[in-house]
Amino acid sequence: MDEMKKALKAAFPHTIPILTGFLFIGMAYGMLMDSKGYGPGWSFLFSLIVLAGSAQFVGVTFLTSAFNPLYAFAMTLMINARHLFYGISMLERYKDMGKLKPYLIYGLCDETFSVICATTPPEGVSVKWFRFFITALHQLYWIAGSVLGGLMGSMITFNTKGLDFVLTALFVVIFTSQWKAHPNHKPALIGLFSTAACLILFGPDRFIIPAMIGIILLLVIFKKQIRGPIPEPAQGEEEIQCL
Amino acid sequence: MPLTTTQTLIIMGAMTLGTVITRFLPFILFRTPKSEHSVITYLGQTLPYAAIGLLVVYCLKGITFTATSGWVPEAISIGFTALLHVWKGNTLLSIGLGTVLYMVLVQVVFV
Numbered sequence: 001m002d003e004m005k006k007a008l009k010a011a012f013p014h015t016i017p018i019l020t021g022f023l024f025i026g027m028a029y030g031m032l033m034d035s036k037g038y039g040p041g042w043s044f045l046f047s048l049i050v051l052a053g054s055a056q057f058v059g060v061t062f063l064t065s066a067f068n069p070l071y072a073f074a075m076t077l078m079i080n081a082r083h084l085f086y087g088i089s090m091l092e093r094y095k096d097m098g099k100l101k102p103y104l105i106y107g108l109c110d111e112t113f114s115v116i117c118a119t120t121p122p123e124g125v126s127v128k129w130f131r132f133f134i135t136a137l138h139q140l141y142w143i144a145g146s147v148l149g150g151l152m153g154s155m156i157t158f159n160t161k162g163l164d165f166v167l168t169a170l171f172v173v174i175f176t177s178q179w180k181a182h183p184n185h186k187p188a189l190i191g192l193f194s195t196a197a198c199l200i201l202f203g204p205d206r207f208i209i210p211a212m213i214g215i216i217l218l219l220v221i222f223k224k225q226i227r228g229p230i231p232e233p234a235q236g237e238e239e240i241q242c243l
Numbered sequence: 244m245p246l247t248t249t250q251t252l253i254i255m256g257a258m259t260l261g262t263v264i265t266r267f268l269p270f271i272l273f274r275t276p277k278s279e280h281s282v283i284t285y286l287g288q289t290l291p292y293a294a295i296g297l298l299v300v301y302c303l304k305g306i307t308f309t310a311t312s313g314w315v316p317e318a319i320s321i322g323f324t325a326l327l328h329v330w331k332g333n334t335l336l337s338i339g340l341g342t343v344l345y346m347v348l349v350q351v352v353f354v
Contacts, residue, residue: 017311020335021334024335024339025335025338026251026353028338029340036244036245037244037245038244038251042251043264043327044288046255046258047293047312047326048256048351049259050255050258050259050262051262053320054251054259054263055258055261055262056289056302058298058301059254062254063244063245063251063254064245065245065247067250067253067254069254069256069257070257071259072254072257072261073257073258073260073261074261075261075264076257076258076260076261076266077261077290078290078294078318079294079298080261080262080265080266081286081287081290081291081294082265082282082287082290082291083262083265084265084268084285084286084287084290085288085291086266086269086271086315087267087270087273088269088283088284088287089267090269090270091269091273094270105266105267105270105294105307106263106266106267108266112275115314117332120283122275123281123332134329138353152322155253159346160350161346161350162316162342162346162347162348162350163342163346165317165320165341165342165345165346166338166342167302168299168302168303168320168321168345169303169320169321169324169337169338169341169342169345170340171295171299172324172325172328172341173324173328173334173337173341174295175295175296175297175325176324176325176337177328177329177332177334178291178292178295180329180332182292183255187289187291187292187296188292188293188295189291189295189296191292191293191294191295191296191300192283192296192297192300192320193354194295194297195296195297195301196300199300199304202275203276204304204305205335207285207304208297209296210298211300215290215293215294216286216290217298219285219286219290220282220286220292223282223285227285
């Protein structure tokens with residue numbers, strides 16, 4: 001018990017920067033969900049269980065178009081493919097996390113990854129519980145933000161037309177950050193242009209799956225040409241600017 | 244709520260499964276040294292960049308070029324968001340102001 005208290009105390013200050021971000025973006029998510037008829041209860045469930053920011057935002061579009069779980073699954077896989085990389089980077093760190101390990105992996109979102117990479121607990125504090133509380137506090141902030149947004153959305157009525165753009169803006173910002181941070185723009189350009197080409201070829205209702213296949217094929221086929229100077233991101237580096 | 248409760252829960256399940264797979268897969272696969280999985284490691288490095296490009300286009304799938312209101316608000320707001328982000332580098336500011344600008348454009352200017 002004392003071990004947990006000490007770990008919580010040590011972990012909390014490291015989560016403060018994420019607190020603001022998650023409350024704000026969580027609120028935008030909750031409001032967007034509410035504007036589509038999914039109240040704070042739904043936002044709560046999605047944030048608690050799915051626990052993946054960008055995927056949840058895109059998820060709003062799955063909830064407002066024709067029912068297609070396979071498509072939702074494939075899109076989520078694609079959006080969250082970056083987690084593969086986090087997992088690979090965390091293999092060593094999470095080796096001895098015991099019974100907390102499944103939860104630590106379950107809650108390994110971008111922000112949690114970057115904070116856990118960048119921090120070590122002070123002397124005498126349990127590493128396991130320290131990482132557990134960072135993960136759990138982040139999840140708590142995300143849930144709180146979404147529910148708050150949902151509540152605000154149902155209390156304040158304003159013209160929400162155009163609120164969906166929050167999703168576009170989110171990805172434009174991530175795209176811009178990545179563009180600035182990395183000299184190798186080939187993967188980003190492949191993503192942009194093969195998707196645009198598939199949109200023109202297949203139309204807005206069925207371009208995503210061909211685009212995903214096309215991207216993976218292009219990346220693998222032109223591996224040698226693309227590879228170039230993609231730096232193996234250093235631990236804790238600001239590689240992670242997505243949700 | 245365009246979908247039924249059951250359909251919504253199934254979508255939630257599909258999204259949870261997709262997320263859980265991407266988070267757990269490395270821990271299940273990589274019990275051996277990294278170098279033996281160079282293609283996966285390589286995709287882990289490059290796919291995140293390509294995926295964001297895909298998502299930007301995905302968000303714009305609804306634009307049309309038959310009328311200015313079908314694409315000009317998007318073009319202005321994306322340009323603004325990107326430039327603001329290059330200039331200030333503040334994620335919340337760029338997303339917040341970009342969205343507000345778009346909402347003003349579609350509600351007031353390009354009605």
